[in-house]
Amino acid sequence: MARFFVDALPAAGERFVLTGENAEHAKVLRLRPGESVTLCDGAGTDCPCTVAEGLTLTAGPSLPCAAEPNAAVSLWLAFPKADKAEHVIQKATELGAAELVFFPSRYCVSRPEGKALDKKLERWQKIARSAAEQSGRGVIPTVRAAASFHDALRQAAEADLPILFYENEEQYSLREAIGSLPVPCAGKVRISLMTGAEGGFSAEEITQARNAGLRICTLGPRILRCETAPLAGLTAVLYALGAMD
Amino acid sequence: MARFFVDALPAAGERFVLTGENAEHAKVLRLRPGESVTLCDGAGTDCPCTVAEGLTLTAGPSLPCAAEPNAAVSLWLAFPKADKAEHVIQKATELGAAELVFFPSRYCVSRPEGKALDKKLERWQKIARSAAEQSGRGVIPTVRAAASFHDALRQAAEADLPILFYENEEQYSLREAIGSLPVPCAGKVRISLMTGAEGGFSAEEITQARNAGLRICTLGPRILRCETAPLAGLTAVLYALGAMD
Numbered sequence: 001m002a003r004f005f006v007d008a009l010p011a012a013g014e015r016f017v018l019t020g021e022n023a024e025h026a027k028v029l030r031l032r033p034g035e036s037v038t039l040c041d042g043a044g045t046d047c048p049c050t051v052a053e054g055l056t057l058t059a060g061p062s063l064p065c066a067a068e069p070n071a072a073v074s075l076w077l078a079f080p081k082a083d084k085a086e087h088v089i090q091k092a093t094e095l096g097a098a099e100l101v102f103f104p105s106r107y108c109v110s111r112p113e114g115k116a117l118d119k120k121l122e123r124w125q126k127i128a129r130s131a132a133e134q135s136g137r138g139v140i141p142t143v144r145a146a147a148s149f150h151d152a153l154r155q156a157a158e159a160d161l162p163i164l165f166y167e168n169e170e171q172y173s174l175r176e177a178i179g180s181l182p183v184p185c186a187g188k189v190r191i192s193l194m195t196g197a198e199g200g201f202s203a204e205e206i207t208q209a210r211n212a213g214l215r216i217c218t219l220g221p222r223i224l225r226c227e228t229a230p231l232a233g234l235t236a237v238l239y240a241l242g243a244m245d
Numbered sequence: 246m247a248r249f250f251v252d253a254l255p256a257a258g259e260r261f262v263l264t265g266e267n268a269e270h271a272k273v274l275r276l277r278p279g280e281s282v283t284l285c286d287g288a289g290t291d292c293p294c295t296v297a298e299g300l301t302l303t304a305g306p307s308l309p310c311a312a313e314p315n316a317a318v319s320l321w322l323a324f325p326k327a328d329k330a331e332h333v334i335q336k337a338t339e340l341g342a343a344e345l346v347f348f349p350s351r352y353c354v355s356r357p358e359g360k361a362l363d364k365k366l367e368r369w370q371k372i373a374r375s376a377a378e379q380s381g382r383g384v385i386p387t388v389r390a391a392a393s394f395h396d397a398l399r400q401a402a403e404a405d406l407p408i409l410f411y412e413n414e415e416q417y418s419l420r421e422a423i424g425s426l427p428v429p430c431a432g433k434v435r436i437s438l439m440t441g442a443e444g445g446f447s448a449e450e451i452t453q454a455r456n457a458g459l460r461i462c463t464l465g466p467r468i469l470r471c472e473t474a475p476l477a478g479l480t481a482v483l484y485a486l487g488a489m490d
Contacts, residue, residue: 222312244477
C-alpha cells in the first residue's frame with residue numbers, strides 16, 4: 001500500500017489533498033478512486049485513507065504505526081567513503097533504525113564539512129524518507145552529523161545502552177550487552193551502535209569511548225566491512241529485542 | 246593478517262611457495278620476511294605461516310579456522326536484477342554463509358541461462374573467494390544455481406531447518422522456527438534461508454514451498470528489499486545461534 005509522509009494528519013472523515021513530492025509520487029503510482037493509501041506523520045502515527053478522486057483522499061481514524069520497532073536504535077557512523085553512506089542509510093531505514101549520525105574519526109578518509117556536508121545531509125535525508133515510505137516505516141530516521149568524535153561519544157553515551165563495535169574486541173558480546181538491559185524497560189529502550197570507517201578505530205579512540213561510557217563489543221570472529229557492521233549490529237539488536245518477530 | 250586460499254596445506258615445518266593469483270595478491274601486499282600470514286584450505290582448516298623470503302613461506306601446525314560459524318547456513322535466492330546478486334554474495338560471505346544458490350521464480354526479471362549463467366557464476370564465485378579472504382573465513386561459500394524453483398525447493402528442504410521468508414506471513418517468526426531445532430544439535434546444524442526477487446513470491450509458489458517442507462516465516466513488520474532480506478535473515482540466524490558472540 002502506498003505511503004506518504006505529511007506534516008500534519010487529517011482528522012477522521014476529513015478530506016486531504018496530496019501536494020508537492022507526494023503529489024508527484026501519487027501520479028507515478030496512478031492511484032484510482034477507492035484505493036487505500038496511508039498518510040503518516042513521520043512520528044509513528046498512521047492515518048489510513050481512501051482515494052476520493054485524483055489527489056484527494058478521505059481520511060479514516062489515525063492509529064499507531066505497527067511497523068515501528070520497540071527500541072529506538074541510533075547508528076553512529078564514522079564517515080565512510082563514496083556511496084557507502086547512502087547504502088547504509090537506505091538499508092538501516094528499512095531494517096528499523098531511529099537515527100543515523102555521521103562523525104569524523106582518526107582514520108576517516110572522507111570528512112565532509114560546511115556546505116558540502118549540508119548538501120550531503122540533505123541528500124541522505126531524502127534517501128531515508130524514500131526508504132521509510134517503501135518499507136512501511138512510521139518514522140523517518142533523522143540523518144545528521146556530529147561535529148567531532150568527542151561530540152559523537154558524548155551524545156551516543158546518553159542512550160540506555162551505548163555500544164561501540166570493535167574488531168579487536170574478542171570477549172564482550174552484543175548478547176552480554178543486551179542482557180544488561182533492565183527487563184522490562186520503562187518506555188522505548190534507546191540503544192546507540194557506533195562503528196568505524198574503513199580503517200577502524202585507533203586504540204586511543206577506543207579508550208576515549210570506554211571512558212565516555214560506551215560498551216566495546218565484538219560482532220563475532222569474522223571481519224565485517226564498515227558498511228556491513230552497522231547493519232549486522234542493527235539486525236542483531238532488533239532480532240534480540242523481538243522487533244523482527 | 247593476510248589470508249590465502251590454497252588447494253592443499255603444507256605440513257608443519259615445510260616450505261610453501263605462493264603462486265598464481267595468490268602470488269599477485271602477495272606482491273600487492275608487499276609481504277616482508279618474518280611477517281605472519283595464513284594459508285587456508287577453504288574447507289575450514291587454517292595453516293599459520295611465516296614469510297621466509299619473497300613468496301616463500303614456512304608453515305606452522307594447522308588448526309581449525311576459529312572464524313567459521315557453528316551452523317551451515319545456505320541462502321536460496323531468486324535471481325535479482327543487476328548488481329544486487331554481487332552485493333548479497335559479498336556481504337553474505339563476510340557474515341558467514343556456507344553457500345549461495347540462485348534460482349528462477351515466477352516474478353524474476355533476470356533469468357540468466359547457459360553460457361551467460363556460467364559466466365556470472367564464475368564471476369560470483371570470485372567475489373565470494375575475495376570476500377572470504379578479507380573477512381577471515383575458513384570456508385569459501387559455494388555459489389551455484391538451481392535449474393528451477395522446484396529443484397531449489399527440493400534441495401533447500403534437505404536442511405535441518407528450511408525457511409522461506411515471505412512478506413505476507415505475519416504470524417510465524419524466525420524465533421519460533423529456530424526454537425524448533427533440537428538442542429543440542431548433532432554436528433553442525435544446516436539451515437536454508439530462501440528469499441524472493443523484487444516482485445516477491447506468488448501465492449502458488451508459497452503453497453509449493455510449504456508442501457516441500459519449508460517453514461514460511463516473517464522477518465518482521467517492515468518490508469525489506471530483495472537484497473536486504475537474505476542478509477537480515479542470515480544475521481538474525483547467526484546471532485540466534487551464538488555465532489556472532
